[in-house]
Amino acid sequence: xxxxxxxxxxxxxxxxxxxxxxxxxxxxxxxxxxxxxxxxxxxxxxxxxxxxxxxxxxxxxxxxxxxxxxxxxxxxxxxxxxxxxxxxxxxxxxxxxxxxxxxxxxxxxxxxxxxxxxxxxxxxxxxxxxxxxxxxxxxxxxxxxxxxxxxxxxxxxxxxxxxxxxxxxxxxxxxxxxxxxxxxxxxxxxxxxxxxxxxxxxxxxxxxxxxxxxxxxxxxxxxxxxxxxxxxxxxxxxxxxxxxxxxxxxxxxxxxxxxxxxxxxxxxxxxxxxxxxxxxxxxxxxxxxxxxxxxxxxxxxxxxxxxxxxxxxxxxxxxxxxxxxxxxxxxxxxxxxxxxxxxxxxxxxxxxxxxxxxxxxxxxxxxxxxxxxxxxxxxxxxxxxxxxxxxxxxxxxxxxxxxxxxxxxxxxxxxxxxxxxxxxxxxxxxxxxxxxxxxxx
Amino acid sequence: xxxxxxxxxxxxxxxxxxxxxxxxxxxxxxxxxxxxxxxxxxxxxxxxxxxxxxxxxxxxxxxxxxxxxxxxxxxxxxxxxxxxxxxxxxxxxxxxxxxxxxxxxxxxxxxxxxxxxxxxxxxxxxxxxxxxxxxxxxxxxxxxxxxxxxxxxxxxxxxxxxxxxxxxxxxxxxxxxxxxxxxxxxxxxxxxxxxxxxxxxxxxxxxxxxxxxxxxxxxxxxxxxxxxxxxxxxxxxxxxxxxxxxxxxxxxxxxxxxxxxxxxxxxxxxxxxxxxxxxxxxxxxxxxxxxxxxxxxxxxxxxxxxxxxxxxxxxxxxxxxxxxxxxxxxxxxxxxxxxxxxxxxxxxxxxxxxxxxxxxxxxxxxxxxxxxxxxxxxxxxxxxxxxxxxxxxxxxxxxxxxxxxxxxxxxxxxxxxxxxxxxxxxxxxxxxxxxxxxxxx
Numbered sequence: 001x002x003x004x005x006x007x008x009x010x011x012x013x014x015x016x017x018x019x020x021x022x023x024x025x026x027x028x029x030x031x032x033x034x035x036x037x038x039x040x041x042x043x044x045x046x047x048x049x050x051x052x053x054x055x056x057x058x059x060x061x062x063x064x065x066x067x068x069x070x071x072x073x074x075x076x077x078x079x080x081x082x083x084x085x086x087x088x089x090x091x092x093x094x095x096x097x098x099x100x101x102x103x104x105x106x107x108x109x110x111x112x113x114x115x116x117x118x119x120x121x122x123x124x125x126x127x128x129x130x131x132x133x134x135x136x137x138x139x140x141x142x143x144x145x146x147x148x149x150x151x152x153x154x155x156x157x158x159x160x161x162x163x164x165x166x167x168x169x170x171x172x173x174x175x176x177x178x179x180x181x182x183x184x185x186x187x188x189x190x191x192x193x194x195x196x197x198x199x200x201x202x203x204x205x206x207x208x209x210x211x212x213x214x215x216x217x218x219x220x221x222x223x224x225x226x227x228x229x230x231x232x233x234x235x236x237x238x239x240x241x242x243x244x245x246x247x248x249x250x251x252x253x254x255x256x257x258x259x260x261x262x263x264x265x266x267x268x269x270x271x272x273x274x275x276x277x278x279x280x281x282x283x284x285x286x287x288x289x290x291x292x293x294x295x296x297x298x299x300x301x302x303x304x305x306x307x308x309x310x311x312x313x314x315x316x317x318x319x320x321x322x323x324x325x326x327x328x329x330x331x332x333x334x335x336x337x338x339x340x341x342x343x344x345x346x347x348x349x350x351x352x353x354x355x356x357x358x359x360x361x362x363x364x365x366x367x368x369x370x371x372x373x374x375x376x377x378x379x380x381x382x383x384x385x386x387x388x389x390x391x392x393x394x395x396x397x398x399x400x401x402x403x404x405x406x407x408x409x410x411x412x413x414x415x416x417x418x419x420x421x422x423x424x425x426x427x428x429x430x431x432x433x434x435x436x437x438x439x440x441x
Numbered sequence: 442x443x444x445x446x447x448x449x450x451x452x453x454x455x456x457x458x459x460x461x462x463x464x465x466x467x468x469x470x471x472x473x474x475x476x477x478x479x480x481x482x483x484x485x486x487x488x489x490x491x492x493x494x495x496x497x498x499x500x501x502x503x504x505x506x507x508x509x510x511x512x513x514x515x516x517x518x519x520x521x522x523x524x525x526x527x528x529x530x531x532x533x534x535x536x537x538x539x540x541x542x543x544x545x546x547x548x549x550x551x552x553x554x555x556x557x558x559x560x561x562x563x564x565x566x567x568x569x570x571x572x573x574x575x576x577x578x579x580x581x582x583x584x585x586x587x588x589x590x591x592x593x594x595x596x597x598x599x600x601x602x603x604x605x606x607x608x609x610x611x612x613x614x615x616x617x618x619x620x621x622x623x624x625x626x627x628x629x630x631x632x633x634x635x636x637x638x639x640x641x642x643x644x645x646x647x648x649x650x651x652x653x654x655x656x657x658x659x660x661x662x663x664x665x666x667x668x669x670x671x672x673x674x675x676x677x678x679x680x681x682x683x684x685x686x687x688x689x690x691x692x693x694x695x696x697x698x699x700x701x702x703x704x705x706x707x708x709x710x711x712x713x714x715x716x717x718x719x720x721x722x723x724x725x726x727x728x729x730x731x732x733x734x735x736x737x738x739x740x741x742x743x744x745x746x747x748x749x750x751x752x753x754x755x756x757x758x759x760x761x762x763x764x765x766x767x768x769x770x771x772x773x774x775x776x777x778x779x780x781x782x783x784x785x786x787x788x789x790x791x792x793x794x795x796x797x798x799x800x801x802x803x804x805x806x807x808x809x810x811x812x813x814x815x816x817x818x819x820x821x822x823x824x825x826x827x828x829x830x831x832x833x834x835x836x837x838x839x840x841x842x843x844x845x846x847x848x849x850x851x852x853x854x855x856x857x858x859x860x861x862x863x864x865x866x867x868x869x870x871x872x873x874x875x876x877x878x879x880x881x882x
Contacts, residue, residue: 131613132614137700147699151699160695163629166703168610168701169611169703170610173573173796173802183795185793186794188604224709225708225875227627254601256701258588258591259609259701260609260699261700262575262607262609263791263794268795299641299642299643301627352629353704354708354709355612355707356614361614
């Protein structure tokens with residue numbers, strides 16, 4: 001049972017007292033970006049709160065208050081998961097009905113006026129300055145389905161898939177916060193890839209897709225040439241966001257052999273603004289998807305002591321049609337039904353060569369797809385590579401995204417009794433391609 | 442003919458008055474990282490010089506002097522190629538024998554003492570805080586040779602190669618400045634990739650390689666969802682470094698299909714400390730390698746107005762044996778003999794989707810190999826994937842790098858009459874793998 005707050009928090013609020021996500025916001029009347037949390041319908045300015053002795057009872061924060069005065073969460077995350085967990089628990093203590101410290105905020109109406117604003121009145125920003133972004137391929141149903149469509153069923157799941165959490169390095173300069181419109185990219189494509197002579201053309205992408213993923217922000221963790229053991233990796237996980245890995249399938253398909261996805265992915269990645277702390281999801285751990293038959297057991301550096309490596313986390317993709325404005329639910333699934341590799345395994349694998357992790361680095365889970373059509377996490381899978389249109393509300397169909405469409409990812413754990421742990425949306429409207437590119441074509 | 446300097450600059454110095462590269466150094470007695478150039482045997486502290494009115498005659502620098510007081514070159518590069526070119530020309534003016542401004546430094550012995558230190562006494566650092574790193578595949582001989590070894594001669598050069606400058610996103614957290622030792626990584630490999638049942642093992646890499654590349658630092662250039670036209674791309678090029686893309690071939694080979702290189706590359710990339718400004722290489726432009734027969738002409742967004750897209754730039758790889766300390770020249774080639782794609786084409790392709798470039802982003806050229814054995818830019822090619830050992834000085838052989846080996850990349854344009862444009866080394870010693878990894882295996 002989630003404790004009640006002295007603030008008016010609806011029982012179905014995604015920002016219950018059990019959540020307390022961290023983000024970066026600007027409050028009304030100021031352009032300063034500040035560390036913020038969400039509670040019920042309020043944004044809570046942790047920068048102002050910290051500088052008014054709000055964390056005076058939290059021993060860990062002594063000498064560390066400047067991290068609350070930064071325009072990103074990087075400094076806070078670099079202080080580590082335990083530090084951030086202690087801050088979250090102290091915020092829960094301060095906001096709960098029977099708070100042991102009523103003078104800090106509950107009875108301090110002046111400070112409430114300076115710290116709390118309606119969520120609708122703050123602007124949310126990218127929570128981190130992201131340097132490293134690596135996008136994994138941890139959803140086995142997606143890997144199988146996409147592989148079958150690109151390479152046929154025999155080559156669908158390549159032999160390495162069951163032995164290592166594979167990934168490509170992504171592009172961090174084009175990671176946008178929820179609400180940022182995304183423009184359809186131009187790119188080089190080949191209409192008939194089976195023709196002997198390939199004739200590429202340069203056109204706006206014709207097969208725009210989304211991908212439903214979880215993102216994981218890390219606290220840093222290893223110096224160059226050191227590594228993070230799989231069973232210690234949890235310590236270096238700051239928290240989670242939703243991640244839409246927008247994909248230009250036609251561009252991707254022509255370019256991706258042998259160096260992997262590049263222009264097919266690097267124009268935009270949308271993440272939700274609130275980072276749900278790893279601690280908030282602990283009560284929702286559960287075993288993930290059964291790994292595939294694998295005659296060779298996992299190598300020791302990937303073996304986890306615990307098998308509850310996934311989360312009972314509801315995931316949805318909504319599409320608001322640009323043409324009709326009707327909203328359709330395209331996908332409804334659960335994180336535990338799609339991922340066969342855990343974030344600790346991803347961190348262990350990524351760093352086993354000695355590759356250093358920095359605070360604010362982001363790992364993508366890979367597309368999370370269940371086994372039914374309505375639980376597939378991208379249009380490539382849902383429409384069988386554009387050959388089977390799906391039905392939308394309002395008498396429309398889609399094979400790929402159309403200009404004006406808005407894609408909204410949603411996630412939540414819990415219920416009214418535990419309190420909901422909501423992620424906030426990862427949303428973006430697809431704008432039409434530029435009429436021509438800068439090179440005049 | 443390079444002008445003479447009032448400083449004692451040897452005619453064979455790689456840091457002639459025609460060069461004036463930019464870097465970041467700490468000078469004796471201080472831990473502050475400062476913007477620096479190299480002239481002859483001296484490091485020249487541009488931060489102290491700027492704050493002592495050294496650039497008073499350079500109109501562009503008015504109000505921009507704080508860029509010289511930063512611990513990286515990011516702020517300077519963000520001011521653009523023209524700005525940095527004007528600064529370089531003014532430094533040449535100040536250092537030349539018949540300087541029009543003798544009072545600024547030539548006759549100011551006190552400021553000379555505060556600005557100039559022997560190069561041997563300064564410590565050089567990573568010149569940029571690097572966020573985006575993309576590694577291209579612009580050397581066609583390398584692409585063909587590596588492709589033939591990985592996929593056989595029929596699939597050596599894939600159809601997309603001749604139509605687009607392909608690349609993968611690299612890892613910026615493991616880019617190190619010359620002189621930083623590199624540790625042999627552990628990784629997952631498969632000894633017999635042709636076996637039906639793949640049995641990966643976890644071992645220190647057995648097939649460590651280097652790759653000879655040029656790196657290109659950009660000034661930024663495009664907002665999200667805009668692009669940089671190929672014929673405007675030169676404006677956004679700050680300068681060039683040498684780049685050793687250390688490669689764990691066995692790790693790479695098992696992991697790279699379908700998402701491209703990841704752990705095989707992400708443990709270390711070494712760059713030279715001095716950034717040779719794009720302006721300094723202008724006199725050495727020349728047509729690059731003939732592009733391959735290509736029945737479809739390049740798409741307009743990749744067509745350049747000029748064909749002198751490459752550089753008459755000498756490149757060498759030296760290996761100092763860890764066992765014998767003998768130095769061998771492994772590779773001797775020229776940039777114009779290897780690259781079929783230019784950096785403007787790489788920038789145009791990378792941004793044609795709208796992917797934004799930031800000041801300090803780094804592009805790698807891909808491995809530069811000529812057509813003869815002694816001009817191949819990596820051991821994979823030189824030893825035909827480890828099957829043909831090469832001879833070293835001191836009665837040794839190598840198939841792959843051994844612990845203790847030092848790899849040194851060198852580059853220079855020009856001669857005694859023009860003045861040499863040297864890059865400084867990109868060097869790194871290979872340390873043995875950790876005895877065990879953090880996970881105890």
